Amino acid sequence: ETGVTQSPTHLIKTRGQQVTLRCSSQSGHNTVSWYQQALGQGPQFIFQYYREEENGRGNFPPRFSGLQFPNYSSELNVNALELDDSALYLCASSRNTNSYNEQFFGPGTRLTVL
Amino acid sequence: AQTVTQSQPEMSVQEAETVTLSCTYDTSENNYYLFWYKQPPSRQMILVIRQEAYKQQNATENRFSVNFQKAAKSFSLKISDSQLGDTAMYFCAFMTLGNNDMRFGAGTRLTVKP
Numbered sequence: 628e629t630g631v632t633q634s635p636t637h638l639i640k641t642r643g644q645q646v647t648l649r650c651s652s653q654s655g656h657n658t659v660s661w662y663q664q665a666l667g668q669g670p671q672f673i674f675q676y677y678r679e680e681e682n683g684r685g686n687f688p689p690r691f692s693g694l695q696f697p698n699y700s701s702e703l704n705v706n707a708l709e710l711d712d713s714a715l716y717l718c719a720s721s722r723n724t725n726s727y728n729e730q731f732f733g734p735g736t737r738l739t740v741l
Numbered sequence: 742a743q744t745v746t747q748s749q750p751e752m753s754v755q756e757a758e759t760v761t762l763s764c765t766y767d768t769s770e771n772n773y774y775l776f777w778y779k780q781p782p783s784r785q786m787i788l789v790i791r792q793e794a795y796k797q798q799n800a801t802e803n804r805f806s807v808n809f810q811k812a813a814k815s816f817s818l819k820i821s822d823s824q825l826g827d828t829a830m831y832f833c834a835f836m837t838l839g840n841n842d843m844r845f846g847a848g849t850r851l852t853v854k855p
Contacts, residue, residue: 660841669745669832669845670786683841717786730843732786 631733639739648703648736652720659701664715713740743768747846754823762818764833772838775816780830823853
């Protein structure tokens with residue numbers, strides 16, 4: 628059983644640029660959630676995707692958007708990058724939309740915005 | 742607002758001893774789930790233990806157990822017979838039934854000393 632993978636591992640961008648982060652869900656999982664983890668803080672929920680539709684969103688502006696593909700992999704897109712977007716971005720997959728079932732996390736993508 | 746508070750930024754324990762990590766949360770909901778997650782230095786977050794609020798019995802997973810006090814909105818994690826591999830950041834998390842917005846605390850950095 629393949630675990631959750633994320634790419635790239637690290638990324639450096641400048642203010643105003645756009646970035647796309649990718650996540651492959653664990654085999655058999657149809658739900659992907661994205662989190663932002665700033666340095667020294669706990670993860671914050673960005674949004675969740677279920678069967679290619681957004682299924683819940685945290686307190687993040689519209690410049691944070693996402694996609695889910697038929698194979699349940701997912702992308703997180705951030706436009707007009709700001710310095711405060713520097714963080715570790717985690718994705719987590721689960722078997723259904725109810726995240727009280729175990730979420731399996733990926734290793735994260737470290738984004739640095741200069 | 743639903744918040745999770747971990748008041749111990751850092752803790753240490755000697756190998757083979759017992760340590761308790763504290764967590765309090767604030768909610769007006771009655772049906773919810775509580776979690777402890779472990780994030781080792783390699784960053785991949787894993788679920789340690791889960792508690793359903795409607796269950797009075799405290800959850801136990803091998804060396805890990807919780808003390809769930811619903812009225813006090815407290816959810817502490819006890820690690821018995823601490824091992825070097827327990828060294829990690831530990832996050833307390835909360836989610837209400839039917840909601841996929843998981844709220845995390847700021848974390849406690851636990852160091853197990855040989």
